[in-house]
Amino acid sequence: MGLINKLKKGLFKTRKSLVEETEKLARGRKVDESLLEEFEELLIMADIGPQAAESITGALREKVKQDKIRNERDLKKAFKEEVRKILKEGHKVMCAGENPYVILTIGVNGVGKTTTIGKLARHFTDHGFTVTLAAADTFRAAAIEQLEIWADRAGAQIVKHRSGSDPAAVAFDAVASARSKNIDIVIIDTAGRLHTKSNLMEELKKIKRVISKEKPSAPHEVLLVVDATSGQNAINQAKIFNDAVGVTGIALTKLDGSAKGGIVLAINKELDIPVKLIGVGEAVEDLQDFNPEEFVEALFE
Ligand code: GDP
Ligand code: GDP
Ligand code: MG
Numbered sequence: 001m002g003l004i005n006k007l008k009k010g011l012f013k014t015r016k017s018l019v020e021e022t023e024k025l026a027r028g029r030k031v032d033e034s035l036l037e038e039f040e041e042l043l044i045m046a047d048i049g050p051q052a053a054e055s056i057t058g059a060l061r062e063k064v065k066q067d068k069i070r071n072e073r074d075l076k077k078a079f080k081e082e083v084r085k086i087l088k089e090g091h092k093v094m095c096a097g098e099n100p101y102v103i104l105t106i107g108v109n110g111v112g113k114t115t116t117i118g119k120l121a122r123h124f125t126d127h128g129f130t131v132t133l134a135a136a137d138t139f140r141a142a143a144i145e146q147l148e149i150w151a152d153r154a155g156a157q158i159v160k161h162r163s164g165s166d167p168a169a170v171a172f173d174a175v176a177s178a179r180s181k182n183i184d185i186v187i188i189d190t191a192g193r194l195h196t197k198s199n200l201m202e203e204l205k206k207i208k209r210v211i212s213k214e215k216p217s218a219p220h221e222v223l224l225v226v227d228a229t230s231g232q233n234a235i236n237q238a239k240i241f242n243d244a245v246g247v248t249g250i251a252l253t254k255l256d257g258s259a260k261g262g263i264v265l266a267i268n269k270e271l272d273i274p275v276k277l278i279g280v281g282e283a284v285e286d287l288q289d290f291n292p293e294e295f296v297e298a299l300f301e
Contacts, residue, residue: 011255101186102188118151134186167190
């Protein structure tokens with residue numbers, strides 16, 4: 001299956017809740033104020049957030065006034081255009097420049113950090129880069145093994161300490177090892193933590209501080225992994241992690257299991273953090289670079 005088809009399949013539930021519901025709503029009706037109000041409600045239900053919902057509905061209202069939206073088809077087209085605009089605003093891709101390029105991966109429990117790291121490592125090695133993984137989730141015993149399996153699959157190196165040891169020390173050693181071996185990319189796994197626990201946020205700050213002692217410009221990317229099924233809570237997580245350690249990019253996982261993929265619009269509108277990666281399944285090729293154009297095409301077909 002091609003990447004676009006994977007994406008389409010992954011966005012199936014979101015397309016249903018967002019695009020198909022819009023079509024249903026407008027079918028055979030005149031596009032007027034009461035329809036637009038129902039449409040805005042539908043957008044909010046689909047987790048696109050109040051700001052994005054207002055911005056889209058506002059733009060559509062203008063077009064209705066100018067008589068540019070008369071029927072269901074016009075409405076869908078204009079809706080698609082507004083979604084595209086929002087997603088393209090502030091879009092950035094991940095691009096490795098420094099050597100080693102250090103990616104610190106953070107997020108709450110179970111969002112898909114380790115899986116995303118594994119897929120990303122594989123993606124980089126497939127493109128000829130060398131990769132070192134840092135097993136800095138020392139909290140859960142099984143976490144190190146899980147990362148080792150991914151390192152194996154990807155043909156990446158791994159730096160690990162004993163379970164329970166200081167995660168900052170593991171991160172430091174991984175960066176030092178990568179420098180001495182001239183490795184291109186270091187990806188650091190960390191233990192899941194609730195964004196509301198300040199001692200655990202302090203631990204993340206320490207990891208950052210310690211890495212920068214070994215390489216002052218690092219980390220080059222602080223990748224927050226959020227689970228698309230968590231809806232508006234994802235926004236909260238992003239705000240708090242960002243305040244604590246400065247997030248440079250978001251990986252939005254489990255879009256395939258979620259009807260709440262509209263959250264990507266809320267992230268774009270309400271936060272100043274670009275979505276860089278999306279996860280649309282559990283296999284290696286299910287992690288994709290976030291491409292606004294492709295996303296919109298897959299969502300609206
Ligand atoms: P961590 O605790 O953040 O490290 O999360 P894990 O990487 O261990 O992943 C938790 C679960 O989410 C695993 O069962 C993964 O296979 C699953 N997962 C991760 N990303 C995706 C995704 O994009 N789609 C689906 N369906 N499952 C995912
Ligand atoms: P409780 O909610 O106070 O009972 O805390 P738990 O011990 O159940 O931990 C909840 C989650 O916080 C765990 O799954 C871990 O991911 C994380 N956690 C707790 N303590 C630590 C720690 O010392 N280091 C790290 N990295 N994570 C921790
Ligand atoms: Mg993990």
